[in-house]
Amino acid sequence: MTWTWFHRLGSPPYVYALAARLTPWFAWPAALLIAGGLAGGLVLAPPDYQQGDGFRIVYVHAPSAWMSLMVYMTMAIAAAVALIWRIKVGHAVAAACAPIGASFTFVALVTGALYGAPMWGTYWEWDPRLTSELILLFLYLGYMGLRAGLEDTQRADRASALLAVAGSVNVPIIHYSVTWWNSLHQAPTVMQFGKPKMALAMLVPLLMMLAGFTLYFVAVLLVRLRGEVLSRERAASWIPEVLKT
Amino acid sequence: MSRFLDMGGYAAYVWPSYAVTFTVVFLNIFWARRALARSRAEARRRLAMRAEQA
Numbered sequence: 378m379t380w381t382w383f384h385r386l387g388s389p390p391y392v393y394a395l396a397a398r399l400t401p402w403f404a405w406p407a408a409l410l411i412a413g414g415l416a417g418g419l420v421l422a423p424p425d426y427q428q429g430d431g432f433r434i435v436y437v438h439a440p441s442a443w444m445s446l447m448v449y450m451t452m453a454i455a456a457a458v459a460l461i462w463r464i465k466v467g468h469a470v471a472a473a474c475a476p477i478g479a480s481f482t483f484v485a486l487v488t489g490a491l492y493g494a495p496m497w498g499t500y501w502e503w504d505p506r507l508t509s510e511l512i513l514l515f516l517y518l519g520y521m522g523l524r525a526g527l528e529d530t531q532r533a534d535r536a537s538a539l540l541a542v543a544g545s546v547n548v549p550i551i552h553y554s555v556t557w558w559n560s561l562h563q564a565p566t567v568m569q570f571g572k573p574k575m576a577l578a579m580l581v582p583l584l585m586m587l588a589g590f591t592l593y594f595v596a597v598l599l600v601r602l603r604g605e606v607l608s609r610e611r612a613a614s615w616i617p618e619v620l621k622t
Numbered sequence: 623m624s625r626f627l628d629m630g631g632y633a634a635y636v637w638p639s640y641a642v643t644f645t646v647v648f649l650n651i652f653w654a655r656r657a658l659a660r661s662r663a664e665a666r667r668r669l670a671m672r673a674e675q676a
Binding site for chain 1: 624626629630632633635636638639640642643644646647649650651653654655657660661662664665666668669672
C-alpha cells in the first residue's frame with residue numbers, strides 16, 4: 378500500500394495543476410447531464426397524478442437541496458482533515474466550498490417555498506425540515522463571515538474549520554427531520570434503501586440532474602480551489618510557472 | 623408551446639424556480655472564475671514587487 382498519492386494531494390503545485398487539468402472533465406459531463414435532465418424533466422416526464430405539472434419543480438429543488446448538504450459534508454470533512462493532519466490544502470478546499478454551498482442552500486429554500494405555495498398552501502412554515510435548512514444557510518454565512526472577519530489566513534482557517542466541523546451535526550438533523558418529527562415535507566423518495574417510489578420516466582431525469590449538479594459542484598470547486606491555493610502561497614517558487622498560462 | 627409554458631396552471635411557480643436555480647448556477651461559474659482571476663492578479667503583483675525590491 379503506497380500513500381504517495383495522498384502526500385501529493387498535500388502539495389500545492391500538484392493540486393493547482395491537477396485542478397486545472399480535471400476541471401473540463403467534470404464541467405462537460407455536468408452540462409450534458411443537466412441538459413438531458415432538463416429535457417427529461419420538463420418535457421418527457423408525464424405530469425404527476427396529484428401535483429400535475431407543478432411537480433416539475435422537484436428537478437431543481439431536489440438537486441439544490443442535495444447540493445446544500447453534500448457541499449457542507451465536503452466542507453466539514455476537508456476542514457477536519459486540515460485540522461487533524463495540518464494539511465493546508467484541506468483548508469483551501471473548505472474555504473472554496475462555502476460560497477457554493479450557501480448559494481445552493483438559498484436556492485433550495487426559494488424553490489422549496491415556490492413548491493410549497495401551491496402544494497401546501499404556504500410559502501413558509503416553521504417546520505423541522507424548513508427550519509433546519511434555514512439554520513444550514515446561517516451556518517454557511519457564519520463560516521464566510523468568520524473568514525472575512527479574520528485578517529490572518531491561518532487564524533481564519535483554524536477558526537472557520539472548527540465552526541464547519543461543529544456545524545456538521547445539523548446535516549443528519551436536516552436529513553432525518555422528516556422521519557423524526559411530524560413535517561409538512563415529504564419523506565425521501567430517491568435517497569432510501571430498496572425500490573424508489575417513482576416512475577422511471579420521472580426518476581431518470583431526476584437522477585441525471587442529481588449527478589449533473591454533483592459534477593458541476595466539483596468543476597466549480599476546482600476553479601475556486603486554484604484561487605485559494607494560490608492566495609495561501611506567498612513566496613513559492615512554482616507560482617511564476619503557473620502564472621505563465 | 624403555450625401549453626408547455628402554462629405548466630398546467632403552475633407556471634407562476636415552476637418558471638421562477640428554474641430561473642432562480644439557473645441564475646445561481648451561472649453566477650457560481652462567474653464568481654469562481656472571478657475569484658481565480660483575482661488571486662492570479664494578486665500573485666502577479668506580489669511577484670512584481672519582489673522583483674523590484676531585488
